[in-house]
Amino acid sequence: MKILVTVKQVPDTSGKVAVNPDGTLNRASMQTIINPDDLNAVEAALALKDELGCKVVAFTMGPPPAEGMLRELMAMGVDEGVLVTAREFGGSDTYATSQILAAAIGTYGVEADDVILAGRQAIDGDTAQVGPQIAEKLHLPQVSYAGEITKEDNALTVKRMLEDGYMTIKVKTPCLVTCVKELNAPRYMNIRGILDAYQQPMTVMTYETLKDHPLIDKETIGLEGSPTNILTSFTPPQKGAGMMLSGADKATTDQLAGILAEKHII
Ligand SMILES: Cc1cc2nc3c(=O)[nH]c(=O)nc-3n(C[C@H](O)[C@H](O)[C@H](O)COP(=O)(O)OP(=O)(O)OC[C@H]3O[C@@H](n4cnc5c(N)ncnc54)[C@H](O)[C@@H]3O)c2cc1C
Numbered sequence: 001m002k003i004l005v006t007v008k009q010v011p012d013t014s015g016k017v018a019v020n021p022d023g024t025l026n027r028a029s030m031q032t033i034i035n036p037d038d039l040n041a042v043e044a045a046l047a048l049k050d051e052l053g054c055k056v057v058a059f060t061m062g063p064p065p066a067e068g069m070l071r072e073l074m075a076m077g078v079d080e081g082v083l084v085t086a087r088e089f090g091g092s093d094t095y096a097t098s099q100i101l102a103a104a105i106g107t108y109g110v111e112a113d114d115v116i117l118a119g120r121q122a123i124d125g126d127t128a129q130v131g132p133q134i135a136e137k138l139h140l141p142q143v144s145y146a147g148e149i150t151k152e153d154n155a156l157t158v159k160r161m162l163e164d165g166y167m168t169i170k171v172k173t174p175c176l177v178t179c180v181k182e183l184n185a186p187r188y189m190n191i192r193g194i195l196d197a198y199q200q201p202m203t204v205m206t207y208e209t210l211k212d213h214p215l216i217d218k219e220t221i222g223l224e225g226s227p228t229n230i231l232t233s234f235t236p237p238q239k240g241a242g243m244m245l246s247g248a249d250k251a252t253t254d255q256l257a258g259i260l261a262e263k264h265i266i
Contacts, residue, residue: 023230037119039186074197075189086207091223098133103213135176
């Protein structure tokens, strides 16, 4: 058994967000972090590894510096990293991204008792489409919004978090599960892990590695091959400072009514 986790390096949206003229993110000019939901997916994988002794492999599609993020994951306990990187893959939308990641995972190999974990959603693209699309393209069953995962023989029991409750689903392996933050509290890197991180295996998959996979077609990957394109994206202007009125007397309520009338709100 092994657990394959998809992890995206995303811009730290608490800092400045820079956008290229073609609408894609200017990632080079921004600080990056590990996508938060993906840390929950990694923690779930490592907890299953602690319990069952299985191997955990992290996959990321991104520019070469994303290797640093994979090393950070190794310092947490991940056994192997797969960096999927090529100029041909740049600018991919969710359709193309899932196509490429599914090809990479398929090339690595999915066996009968394997589990694929993804975050529910990336904080930059924010679509929550990539995990389910990977499952579809690999013809695997999927469960989204996992808030609890347990494994028994060739099946997982997943507590699926909904807005107003939860649903418990049993799914056979191999399968894909998308994870939400309620699932766990991600662990930190540890000293032993940091020392070992650079000894762990790193596989790089390029366009050359994947080009013969049935899911890889130059017409359906990268910016040119993506069925959706971002036309514009922008950072909304900061709102002005708010106004505080205090007092419960008539003068204050008259003042409030006057301000609202002036703004044509009442
Ligand atoms: C502002 C903005 C708007 C966008 N709007 C759209 C849109 O409407 N339609 C569209 O198709 N694309 C859109 N994109 C492009 C989108 O960022 C990319 O397609 C991206 O590769 C994946 O989509 P996502 O970030 O929404 O991932 P999500 O589907 O939210 O990610 C879910 C999970 O999939 C995995 N995952 C996703 N990407 C990777 C990766 N590169 N490597 C490893 N794991 C990964 C992670 O586990 C992640 O938690 C948009 C991008 C931006 C910046």
